[in-house]
Amino acid sequence: MAPSTRPRHTRIPKDKFSVYFGNVKSQSYNDSAPGRGAASHQSLRSIAWNPLGSLVATGSSDKTLRVWNPEKPNVRSSTELKGHLAGIEKIAFNPVKEAELCSVSGDGVVKFWDVRTKACVNEVKGLGSSHTLAWAPDGSSLLVGNKRGELFQISPTNSAVISTHQLSGDANQMAFCWSGEKVFVPTGEGTIRILSYPDLEPVFHVSHAVKEGESNEFVLKGHTSACLTTEMSPTGRYVATGGADSIIALFDTKDWICQRTVSRMVGPVKNISFSFDGSYLVGGCEEGSGLEVTHTETGEHVHTFKTAGPCETVAWAPTRYCLAYSDLGVLRIIDVDRK
Structure with a gap:
């Protein structure tokens, strides 16, 4: 899927923002299938663009992970990625690779996907109730956090955790x-x-003195x-x-x-x-x-x-x-x- 070649606004002044956006209608991208029932307002948990802005992915509490072409809102033009056993909590594309997507789920598994082939190319298991992730800017590693306050440094090419760090509270x-x-x-x-x-x-x-026992x-x-x-x-x-x-x-x-x-x-x-x-x-x-x-x-x-x-x-x-x-x-x- 190639990025759009339409002309783009390079910078909109703040006093013109509403002028440009005031009459622009939003486009819906709905993957609801017959029999699935109405979506709750909390079902869509995470949205992520790839580095080129040519793809946008969504992760939902019903375990649905989907990649859309923003130029084609029909669900038939999207790609569903299957494999998580619990709700998707957070997703993010590799900042230097347009087709590598990472997802974290309540099933304690982090998955790395090649969205071109729909393949899960790597997974890291046993991370607890994971719900946050952040890629390092060079795309070589990332941090994943869970509700027990554990931070895991992981790699998109390694199935083992590189290191673990315990926080005092939720990550x-x-x-x-x-x-x-x-x-x-x-x-x-x-x-x-x-x-x-x-x-x-x-x-x-x-630089100032702190009380005994304080950090x-x-x-x-x-x-x-x-x-x-x-x-x-x-x-x-x-x-x-x-x-x-x-x-x-x-x-x-x-x-x-x-x-x-x-x-x-x-x-x-x-x-x-x-x-x-x-x-x-x-x-x-x-x-x-x-x-x-x-x-x-x-x-x-x-x-x-x-x-x-x-x-x-x-x-x-x-x-x-x-x-x-x-x-x-x-x-x-x-x-x-x-x-």
Whole structure:
């Protein structure tokens, strides 16, 4: 499947965002089969684009893993990948390979797929109730986390775990810096740890004295309750974090200061996505009926995409202004270049 060759908008100013997107209709990609029943709004758990933006994959709680051509919304043009024995929790394409997809499931198995042949090319078993994953930027390894707070470093070409690291709480959605030397790990206390990779040791420490028994590890603080997800901007200038307190916090990566917060979200923020140029961000929430788009540099609200229900997972395409999101269990894509 070749990427689209349609003309694309290179950069949309914030004061023109609603002008461009206001009259664009979303396209649904529905794989519901007769007899399957109506999808619940929570059934679609994860959305992932491949590096070229030519394919988009979806993982669902009903064990369905499907790869779509965004140009062809009919389910007959999609590819279903079968093999997991429990719901799909998180999926992500290898950042340097357009056809290699990784999926983690509640069955404790991580699978690597060649989406061209539908083949599972590698799997790593025994990882517990895994629900998060993050690829290293060079695509040579990745981190998988489970609900027991275990982090596993694994390889797409090895069926054995490379190393295991125990956290003090649940392993929520992590993100790498673009050099691959640091990984940002959200915690149940609302902080974000900055760990080296692959050693997973604290990168920074505070310079002031700490009380006996307290750690001198420097952490990012931006939430009043659990931090659930992190995302690095494409420019590398910001780390965005989403919390159970319905807040998105933006930290600069020079001084590690929280520059601004986004408080228009409704309900816990389950994931965050930046547009390809880093200009805009959007968060997926457990509640509400709309997607709020924020201008990264100013924190200004620029647009609301109205939805039928909560949208827990969202993903901007990596090459253009094209947003994929879940709405009542269905994949929808809104593309400013689609006429």
